[in-house]
Amino acid sequence: MTDPDDHAASLEEYGRRVRAWLEEHASGLPADPGLDAARAFMAALYDAGYSGITWPAEYGGQGLGQPEERAFQQAARDFALPLGVFGIGLGMCGPTLLSIGTEEQKRRYVRPLLRGEEIWCQMFSEPGAGSDVASLQTRAVLDGDAWVVDGQKVWTSVARQADFGLLIARTDPGVPKHQGITMFVIDMHDPGVTVRPLRDMTGEAHFNEIFFDGVRVAPDQVVGEVNGGWSAAVTTLLHERVSIGMGAARTERPASFAALSDAARERGLLEDPAVREQLVDLYLQERAFDLLNARLSQEVRAGIQPGARGSVSKLLLADLTLRSADVASEILGPESVAHGAEEGSGKIARALSWGPGMALGGGTNEIMRNIIGDRVLGLPREPQVDRTVPFRDLKVGTQEKEAGR
Ligand SMILES: Cc1cc2nc3c(=O)[nH]c(=O)nc-3n(C[C@H](O)[C@H](O)[C@H](O)COP(=O)(O)OP(=O)(O)OC[C@H]3O[C@@H](n4cnc5c(N)ncnc54)[C@H](O)[C@@H]3O)c2cc1C
Missing domain, CATH: 1.20.140 (Butyryl-CoA Dehydrogenase, subunit A; domain 3)
Incomplete structure (x- = not known):
């Protein structure tokens, strides 16, 4: 077993090295230096061994523990690191792929994500499905050797910069809404994907709306199980809430x-x-x-x-x-x-x-309170009369009965 004093000393040394590196590479950097400079910074961070500190080494991470991650975050607190555009990949998409992705997906996607070569977004919300995201209507239909995706997403952060995104789509409207959803990796450069900026009250266009028009997706881009997308989405959302809360505590x-x-x-x-x-x-x-x-x-x-x-x-x-x-x-x-x-x-x-x-x-805050009530405090669940009804029989969003094929 490692001597705790030795471990503490080596952690201190690790923290000192991180700080020295950040002083050399991150001092005076604006928080938003532009996309090319942000990518270059991320690549340098990766090459120095400070990207994916706790992520498994076989997929490009450092394979270290939470103490090293914490030492890094403590040192990083004093610098404005231009990492915002990578937040969804690092905080949500990467951890989802590591939890439930296939071996090929982890080998293909995780390292470029950690190096900042590929930016990721998360496509869950729709005009008619936000808090109740299981009511989503974007659909994916199996056609020969590919899934074909049609529909719309909204409020998607960093979609304009993204190379890939995790999408949840309806793959079986004949079962209750939580059971007929599948998660896919989408190539954001596909010609069937159109991304339009939405301006918010900061004056910037942080998020976007996205249209999918006959986007063909290979079956090996399914993340988790076909029709098991709800539990995949919950995995992403749990990572999201922890990464928003704990991330903000460190910045x-x-x-x-x-x-x-x-x-x-x-x-x-x-x-x-x-x-x-x-x-x-x-x-x-x-x-x-x-x-x-x-x-x-x-x-x-x-x-x-x-x-x-x-x-x-x-x-x-x-x-x-x-x-x-x-x-x-x-x-x-x-x-x-x-x-x-x-x-x-x-x-x-x-x-x-x-x-x-x-x-x-x-x-939203109301949804957080519902989750805390149900799953942390063990209070009775909100009544949900639509949980056992096939999706195609529900009145949700713009769905007409015959459109819910
Ligand atoms: C800064 C920002 C970044 C975002 N980035 C992304 C992203 O990258 N990807 C993505 O997919 N989405 C993203 N979103 C969308 C976000 O997930 C949704 O806005 C959110 O889930 C709420 O959905 P909605 O806007 O449709 O509101 P609605 O669900 O229509 O809610 C409207 C109001 O009704 C309340 N309400 C709804 N249901 C209940 C209930 N059961 N009990 C009590 N009150 C309820 C809500 O709390 C809210 O006040 C982002 C949003 C913001 C603001």
Whole structure:
């Protein structure tokens, strides 16, 4: 067995090496330096051995443990790493492929994902299926040697930059809605895939709508079982909630207690009892969020998966983000909506306009509360009268009875 003192010393050394590498390669990098520079950074991170730290070595990861991952994240907290565009691949698609992908899929896709050569997106939500994503209507029909995909997805983050995406589609409308879904890997460069940007309230087009028109997909691109796509999707969503909550615990929060108390001090508001009370509330909420995430990471280190408890972290993050928006508008006044500046209140304003999305993306606050009630607290499930009815007999989205073939 390794001596714990030796292990701690080698971890410290590991953390020092990470920091030195980041100082050399990431100091002064803008958080969004453009796609080519982001890819180059990711490739350099991979070559240095810091991408996929806990992922299996046979697929391109480093095969190390959570302590090394944590040491990396601690060092990375002080740098603005341009990794946003890779977040869905690293946080959701890669872990899904590693959990339930075939050997060929893992060998084909994981290494280029870790090197930033291939960007991934996640195509679940549809115009008529968001919270109730099992009502999805995009369909895949087996035609000779391929599945043919037709339909529409919406709110797909980074789809314009993506090379591949995980799609869930209806493959059997004759069974209840959760049972006739299959997950596929989709080549986003296929001529039958059209991606259109959707502008959000930050002024940017972070997400997109996607149209599939007769996209042919080989059977070896099915992820998990045919008609087993619901459990595949749940695997992705569990990774998503943990990665949103725990990821945010490790990255800079522009509208944090620290940033807002500095802003209050600069404006001579720190002695104002109303402002102080709001800041204290925010501090408490931040501490609760950080402590919960510290506990979840310790559990992951001990081999206990957070499962549905990832939803607690995601819900706390959404509440914290909205709360900090309130406090920021109190302290900054009109400046809290002053976009444009890269630093100071401009940076806070940008983060705030992104904030409400946090209560929706990855599952809304209401859905998180339902999951926590059902699966963490063991409360009775929400009644679902449509769980046993064949999909084609349901009235969902734009489905007409005869269209639900
Ligand atoms: C920033 C961001 C990024 C996103 N990225 C992606 C992505 O990459 N891929 C992807 O597939 N999707 C993505 N989404 C979409 C996201 O998953 C959906 O917006 C979300 O699941 C909610 O679905 P909806 O928008 O259709 O709202 P709806 O499901 O129509 O919900 C409307 C309202 O009804 C409430 N509601 C619905 N059902 C219940 C219920 N059973 N009990 C109580 N209240 C309920 C909801 O909480 C909400 O307030 C993203 C969204 C955002 C904001």
